[in-house]
Amino acid sequence: MTKRTVSPDSPAHRAVFAVTSLVPQFPAPADIPATGVRWVLVADQGVAIHDGENPQVYTQACPPQPGLVEYLGQIGTAPCYAAEQTKDIPLPEGWVVAGVRELYGRIPDEDVAVASFAVRMIGAAKTSRFCxxxxxxxxxxxxxxxxxxxxxxxxxxPRISPAIIVLIARGEEILLARSPRLPAGMHSLIAGFVEPGETLEHAVRREVGEEVGITVKNIRYFASEPWPFPDSLMIAFVADYATGEIAIDNNEIVAACWFGRDNLPELPKKLSISRALIDQWVEHKIPLA
Structure with missing residues (x-):
């Protein structure tokens, strides 16, 4: 692996779901304070927000008869908790449930990150209730x-599932592929979970070979992003095409092609690290071989 890297400090690389405003101070409080607490109400895979001109994700009032409760950390001097909003308890007046992705652009990114973290921690609590x-x-x-x-x-x-995602460049083109899970017409980058016993670099080579049948070289780190759907850690790389012809696996990938900057297909939304990689390549900010 070469030592060339791409700086993740640009605003274009800011990970939307990285929790930066929350300080995980431990030990956690043995008892929940009676006042001064911020609550995030989690319902299924979404959170409750106070809808309106300035949506809010936090409530100061302890939810009545919550399901699971998880300590998240501190925001300033206020402890923050996630509480499961059970279906038999109505939401506070003026509050509605929204999916985490729907919050992007409606509330500050720091609050989107905390909301996604709350959903993730309640999910982790559900899967670890018993030994x-x-x-x-x-x-x-x-x-x-x-x-x-x-x-x-x-x-x-809490479970963390590492996964690689890689932008493959060939001259002035990049390889984009269609997964059957993507909306019609949308293309993205090659990605996949890291298997036991693998290095990240090996996972890049294996996933590329399995899904599109080519080999890559000059693998270099780009950035990372926690991806709470439900528990991935996306580790992004850039690599250069080495050898081979595209041969899709017709399982994880149903189409793949080389694209130039002037003929890009529909792309993922900007909140994803895959779009950050593509945007940086479009703006000539990723060094090529």
Whole structure:
């Protein structure tokens, strides 16, 4: 792997879902304070927002009879919690449920990140309520973000699933592909989960070979982004085409082609790291071989 890198500090590379306004101070409070708390109400895969001219994602009032409750951290001096909004309890007046993606552009990015984090932590709490080794109900670990089994002692941390995504350049063209999961007409970059025992670079080479049948060289790091759908960590790379002809797998990929700057297809939304990669290439900010 070469030592050439692409700086992730440009505003175009700012990860929308990276939680920067939230400080995870531990140990977590043993009891929820009676006042001065910020709450994020999580409903299914969305959050409640106070709709209107200036939408708000935080409420100061403790939700009545919440389901799961998870400590998120501190925003300034205020502790912040996620609370599961159960279906049998009505939302506060003026509040509606919105998906996390729908919040982009409607509220500050820092609040979008906290909202997505709240959804993620409630989801993690649902999947770690019982010990995976002995089946006993778990309890929170106040010293860190984890659950522990009081019976066998197993500690369970929120799941993080590393995945690579790569922009492949060939001269003045890049390779874009269509997954059957994308909206009609939309193309994106090659991506896939890292398997046990792999380096990130090996995962890049394997995914590219499996999905489009070519080989790449000069792999270099671009940036990373937590992707809370539900628990991915996207690690982005740039690579140069080496050899081979495109041969799609007709499973993960149903179409792939080389595109120039003047004939790009429909692309993912700007909140994604895939779009950040493509935009930086379009603006000639990614060094080529």
């Amino acid at each position: 995976g080794r002995c089946g006993h109900e778990t309890v929170p670990v106040l010293a860190e973000r984890a659950k522990q089994c009081p019976s066998c002692g197993l500690v369970t941390y």
